[in-house]
Amino acid sequence: MADRLGTYRSKRDASRTPEPVPGEGPLPRGNDDTFVIQEHHARRLHWDFRLERDGVLVSWALPKGVPDDPRTNHLAVHTEDHPLEYASFAGEIPKGEYGGGQVGIWDRGTYETEKWTDREVKVVLHGNRVSGRYVLFRTNGKNWMIHRMDPPVAPDADPMPEQVDPVRPEVRERLPRRAEAYGFEFAWGGCRLIVFSDRGTTHAQDAGGEAAKTPSGLGESLAAHRVVLDGEVAVVEDRETYMIFDVLHLDGRSLFDEPYQRRRELLEGLRLAGLRWQTAPCFDDGEAVRAAAREQGLPGVVAKRLDAPYRPGKADWRLIPVE
Structure with a gap:
């Protein structure tokens, strides 16, 4: 035998x-x-x-x-x-x-x-x-x-988008008056990158919708998920890093209509941290973020309305330069 x-x-x-x-x-x-x-x-x-x-x-x-x-x-x-x-x-x-x-x-x-x-x-x-x-x-x-052979596991699942029109912040001189209604992130001064990952198979686009390179190894870290991420590639601590600040689709659920605060909770739950990528931090003190951005030589701070969905063309995100 x-x-x-x-x-x-x-x-x-x-x-x-x-x-x-x-x-x-x-x-x-x-x-x-x-x-x-x-x-x-x-x-x-x-x-x-x-x-x-x-x-x-x-x-x-x-x-x-x-x-x-x-x-x-x-x-x-x-x-x-x-x-x-x-x-x-x-x-x-x-x-x-x-x-x-x-x-x-x-x-x-x-x-x-x-x-x-x-x-x-x-x-x-x-x-x-x-x-x-x-x-x-x-x-x-x-x-x-x-x-x-059986029906779909999630028959009501939302299809993953093939392309994303990214939200772009409007430039303002001052931080918003109602600071409690916003979350504050650093503006990293990098290049926008949208990443699409289907159980480890990934592709990416830039701000204009053109094909772009996915950070090496990111697909493997996302292997258990079907997910669309938004962020920017910037030099952080002398290393090119994908700073991820939003999640737009997660495991069959579209998140475009979810408020920013909920999307941030889901993003942080993914615990994304690697040599070439990490979850960008978010804070509730805009003045402190702006001062830290100035000290670190970053271009500014991005204020995002906590209750806002992901809507291109709307003034829900604001870029406040350090100068």
Whole structure:
């Protein structure tokens, strides 16, 4: 009988990787009802979808994860069978090793088999983040597709915008009189950048709607979300940094009509902080922000009405220069 884990073992050195590498021998007997989805930050971010079958985890790599709408199929690249112990693996595969990068468990649970052939696999998943009927079908060689057979997870979800007309602050000489009605941020003096991220697949636009470069690694940090961010790329502490000050769409919900204060709460909940990006701070003392901007050599302070939706062309944002 063929060694189901021979290919798996041939790609790994048990002395160099923390992954489970069982020796040759009889395969364990299970119930053929365990599934796991692992978020894998390798050379390219992807999700590993694994189903227990005949003593191994039959595996596919999903570049865009599991679809949650039957109108969209996702690529599923069939990979080598993995040992059952891999269902609980999470950790860092060393750089230079096969699949090097961080592995985390994104979801796991049980499943039921409706059909299993060499070309088609139908299952019902029961997980914490993914549940419902799915089918994987072979298209060409190792390339398969995964399709959700049930209705959309969020049938009322708002589509992610394809482009954004960014709000631009109006220049004013003085801070607003009703300071309690505003939040105050630094004007960073950088270039506007709108980032669109769909579970790690990202693209960006500048203030004029032209394609722009996404900060390296940001897509991976947003891998669990479908999100649209607004901010500017500026030199902060001698490093080019994407200062993120707004969120316009989050996981199927449009936020354009939400007040600025609520959008800020949702943005801060994302806890975005990296070497090349961070959440821009917001304060309630405009005079203090303006004084700090002057001291740091920044161009000014931006005052944003706390109750204002995201409305291009409206005077809800004000830029007050330091001079």
